[in-house]
Amino acid sequence: MRRMSVITMMVALGGPVMSQEDGAPLSAIDWLSQSVESAPTVAASRPQAVEPPITSTGTAPGVTVTPLEDTQSGPLGVLPSDVTGLPIGLWARSDESTLVSLIRAEQVETLPALQDLLVTLMLAVAEPPVGGSGDALFLTRADKLLDMGAIEAAQALLESGDLLDREVFRRWFDVSLLRGTESEACAMLEQQPTLAPTLMARVFCVARNGDWNAAALTLNTARALGDVTPDEEALLTRFLDPELAGEGEDLLPPSRPSPLVYRLKEAVGELMPTSGLPLAFAHADLRDTVAWRGQIEAAERLARHAALSENVLLSVYTARAPAASGGVWDRAAAIQDLEAALESEDDADLAQALQVAWAAMEDAGLQVPFARIYGEMLLSRRLDGPAAQLVYRIALLSPAYEAAARSHTPRSVAERIWRAVVTGEFADVEAKDAPSAAVLAGFQASSPSESLASAIEEGRVGEAVLRAIAAFQQGLDGDHQAVTDSIATLRAAGLDEIARRAALQYLILDART
Numbered sequence: 121m122r123r124m125s126v127i128t129m130m131v132a133l134g135g136p137v138m139s140q141e142d143g144a145p146l147s148a149i150d151w152l153s154q155s156v157e158s159a160p161t162v163a164a165s166r167p168q169a170v171e172p173p174i175t176s177t178g179t180a181p182g183v184t185v186t187p188l189e190d191t192q193s194g195p196l197g198v199l200p201s202d203v204t205g206l207p208i209g210l211w212a213r214s215d216e217s218t219l220v221s222l223i224r225a226e227q228v229e230t231l232p233a234l235q236d237l238l239v240t241l242m243l244a245v246a247e248p249p250v251g252g253s254g255d256a257l258f259l260t261r262a263d264k265l266l267d268m269g270a271i272e273a274a275q276a277l278l279e280s281g282d283l284l285d286r287e288v289f290r291r292w293f294d295v296s297l298l299r300g301t302e303s304e305a306c307a308m309l310e311q312q313p314t315l316a317p318t319l320m321a322r323v324f325c326v327a328r329n330g331d332w333n334a335a336a337l338t339l340n341t342a343r344a345l346g347d348v349t350p351d352e353e354a355l356l357t358r359f360l361d362p363e364l365a366g367e368g369e370d371l372l373p374p375s376r377p378s379p380l381v382y383r384l385k386e387a388v389g390e391l392m393p394t395s396g397l398p399l400a401f402a403h404a405d406l407r408d409t410v411a412w413r414g415q416i417e418a419a420e421r422l423a424r425h426a427a428l429s430e431n432v433l434l435s436v437y438t439a440r441a442p443a444a445s446g447g448v449w450d451r452a453a454a455i456q457d458l459e460a461a462l463e464s465e466d467d468a469d470l471a472q473a474l475q476v477a478w479a480a481m482e483d484a485g486l487q488v489p490f491a492r493i494y495g496e497m498l499l500s501r502r503l504d505g506p507a508a509q510l511v512y513r514i515a516l517l518s519p520a521y522e523a524a525a526r527s528h529t530p531r532s533v534a535e536r537i538w539r540a541v542v543t544g545e546f547a548d549v550e551a552k553d554a555p556s557a558a559v560l561a562g563f564q565a566s567s568p569s570e571s572l573a574s575a576i577e578e579g580r581v582g583e584a585v586l587r588a589i590a591a592f593q594q595g596l597d598g599d600h601q602a603v604t605d606s607i608a609t610l611r612a613a614g615l616d617e618i619a620r621r622a623a624l625q626y627l628i629l630d631a632r633t
Contacts (some may be wrong), residue, residue, distance in 0.1 A: 152379070153293075155293045156315050157316050195247045199243045199245060206246070206585075211247065214582060215249065219586070229425070239265065239273060241585060265277060269425060270427060298404070319338070319352065319356075320384070324359070358371075359388055377397065403418070416436055424484070437451070437456065438459060451484060458473045475506075488629075495518020516628060525539045525542035525543055534556075534627070537552065537560070541563065546563065559626065561604040568609040573609075588613070595626070606622075
């Protein structure tokens with residue numbers, strides 16, 4: 121059975137998206153729809169149905185709503201301390217605005233180990249900052265998960281808060297659209313009219329609940345009152361009238377489509393490609409209704425940013441026989457050949473298939489997901505020569521990194537350094553370049569820099585860890601001293617395993633010896 125970490129099983133991470141207009145990072149707050157508003161506009165004009173709305177199921181939505189005052193006074197989150205290894209007070213002694221700024225500034229295009237850590241921080245059950253409401257921090261945590269493409273994690277976090285809060289519900293509504301669970305969101309709007317949905321959300325949900333006549337009347341009333349834009353009117357009209365869907369010219373694509381607009385355009389037969397959309401949208405291309413090539417491209421994009429279980433990536437790669445060659449087809453063929461070689465007893469065939477598959481994964485930037493799938497099982501095969509060296513490298517990027525380090529005799533300076541990082545045995549181990557020197561210094565340092573050491577001593581653990589993640593990113597950009605400080609900080613915060621995994625990925629993914 122394939123092995124997955126707790127975080128990989130629960131969530132997915134992703135990288136930043138770019139605005140089609142200016143190339144600047146596009147955060148979740150930019151692409152989430154304004155599904156609710158401060159005051160209803162067309163809500164009062166909606167006619168009351170004579171009979172209850174028709175639904176697709178007789179069961180009540182599986183959502184528990186807890187008043188805000190009962191939740192924000194205590195810890196909020198999904199993963200308890202015994203899972204995360206982080207104290208429940210990791211935010212409590214920091215200034216809330218500082219935490220918000222640090223989270224928003226975190227780059228998610230980073231090492232997989234640090235991506236996992238950032239997701240863990242966002243999901244950790246933790247008390248709000250002392251002296252602050254915790255509302256802004258909670259929403260910022262959810263937004264960061266959305267930026268990462270971790271839509272299941274974001275949904276779980278939001279449901280741990282107050283769904284009756286408009287800003288919380290707004291995000292939960294859009295995540296429901298992305299996950300295809302909009303029935304629950306629309307049912308909640310029926311039960312909680314004070315959430316004041318916008319016209320588009322109201323029309324969509326009234327129709328989704330089965331009352332198409334009421335939805336059409338709502339739209340007509342808004343049109344008469346001038347409360348709908350031409351673009352909204354055109355899209356909603358096609359949505360409500362199937363005979364108009366697919367007829368005439370396609371509607372102009374919005375520059376920043378929201379999940380609601382995406383679902384509406386899908387419903388009228390104008391499905392938008394997700395390659396240019398925020399990472400979270402790529403989950404829609406994993407459905408069976410999407411061509412296999414599109415599924416592979418979406419799975420690779422998500423897995424590249426640790427936003428998808430590696431087992432899902434494997435299942436997509438092996439779903440059917442490649443019909444062509446080049447690009448995604450060659451990668452699918454390479455994985456399928458490796459799977460076949462693993463089933464055989466021919467080590468020569470396995471060595472050849474492994475080298476081809478690893479080269480394909482390097483080209484796609486999928487080395488770590490590949491290692492998580494195959495690292496441990498490759499250790500059980502006794503390969504020789506270059507193939508054995510490759511297996512060692514792959515296994516060090518997998519959950520079996522400790523077993524790999526202790527069962528392998530280093531044959532190069534680089535391998536001795538990798539083994540020392542895992543075992544903590546640094547005697548007679550010398551650096552071979554600036555990156556390895558920075559890593560060794562981080563593990564041998566007695567404490568991090570004064571400012572980060574003070575943060576940990578004062579109980580500002582979450583703040584210190586956020587700064588350590590940012591510091592490691594500086595190291596990826598060339599600041600080797602920042603790598604040293606980051607590793608020392610992670611270890612001081614009790615995250616020694618994360619420090620080792622990040623260091624191994626930092627050294628191995630760019631290693632050529």
